[in-house]
Amino acid sequence: MQTTLTVRLSETEAQNLDVLCTSAGKSRSEVVRDALRSYRLREALRQSQTQLAPLARAAGWLTEDDILQDVS
Numbered sequence: 216m217q218t219t220l221t222v223r224l225s226e227t228e229a230q231n232l233d234v235l236c237t238s239a240g241k242s243r244s245e246v247v248r249d250a251l252r253s254y255r256l257r258e259a260l261r262q263s264q265t266q267l268a269p270l271a272r273a274a275g276w277l278t279e280d281d282i283l284q285d286v287s
Contacts, residue, residue: 222247 224232235246276282 236243
C-alpha cells in the first residue's frame, strides 16, 4: 500500500531538490524516500549512542581503540 504526501517547500528548497534529483538521476519521490531512510538510520544510531554511551564509559571504553583492545 502506498500513500501520497504533500510537502510545502520554499522556491529555494524546491530548486535544491531538483538539483539533487538531476545529479542523482532520481525522481523527487526517490530522493525524499532516500532522505527519510537516512534520517531514520541517523536517529536510530543517535538513540543507540544515547543509551549505550554511559554503559561504554562505565566499562572504560572511551575510544574505538579501547573497544578493539578489549574484543581482540
